[in-house]
Amino acid sequence: MNSRLGGSEEALATLALDRLAGRSAPRVLIGGLGMGFTLRAAQDVAPFDACLIVSEIVPDLIAWADRHMGAVFGDCLADPRVEVRLGDVLAEIRAIEGELDAILLDVDNGPDGLTRAGNDALYGEAGLRSAWRALVPGGILAVWSAAPDSAFTKRLSQCGFETSVDMVRAGRTKRGARHTIWIAARTDS
Numbered sequence: 024m025n026s027r028l029g030g031s032e033e034a035l036a037t038l039a040l041d042r043l044a045g046r047s048a049p050r051v052l053i054g055g056l057g058m059g060f061t062l063r064a065a066q067d068v069a070p071f072d073a074c075l076i077v078s079e080i081v082p083d084l085i086a087w088a089d090r091h092m093g094a095v096f097g098d099c100l101a102d103p104r105v106e107v108r109l110g111d112v113l114a115e116i117r118a119i120e121g122e123l124d125a126i127l128l129d130v131d132n133g134p135d136g137l138t139r140a141g142n143d144a145l146y147g148e149a150g151l152r153s154a155w156r157a158l159v160p161g162g163i164l165a166v167w168s169a170a171p172d173s174a175f176t177k178r179l180s181q182c183g184f185e186t187s188v189d190m191v192r193a194g195r196t197k198r199g200a201r202h203t204i205w206i207a208a209r210t211d212s
Contacts, residue, residue: 035127049073051073052112055078056077056088058095062105079109119157124159124162126163128167132170135170152183160211165206165207167203189204
């Protein structure tokens with residue numbers, strides 16, 4: 024994590040929420056608090072009646088956001104649209120059925136996780152099918168990754184998503200590394 028970058032994490036939110044334009048009171052689950060880039064970008068574009076639920080598995084990240092990283096987080100956690108929940112985002116997804124307008128995942132390094140072996144289940148077939156069930160028809164699953172993964176794109180399609188892949192800059196300039204964002208819409212065909 025780096026507080027100087029964040030362009031691709033912001034794009035995760037804006038690309039997904041652009042697809043929800045016009046929906047009233049969208050419910051959005053954000054997997055991973057990180058440095059708050061995705062959350063703040065979602066707050067910037069979400070309507071006043073949105074519900075933004077952040078699921079973070081590392082308690083220290085939540086504590087640091089409140090205490091030590093105020094300059095980075097500002098007052099975004101005080102927004103009445105935001106609810107931060109300590110726990111595993113996959114467990115959160117599995118507990119919901121047909122209620123979410125969007126799921127934004129910035130967990131680990133993407134489908135090829137590095138930090139927690141348990142994260143692989145989030146991006147496997149069973150995890151993707153759980154995400155599909157948690158979404159309303161036409162809901163959006165958006166996934167951030169440090170690198171492209173054609174096998175993941177195929178898996179999304181096999182699990183009932185119409186998928187596009189965007190390569191976006193890591194930073195906010197036209198230079199630097201590119202990251203991958205999948206925007207996958209739940210299809211009901």
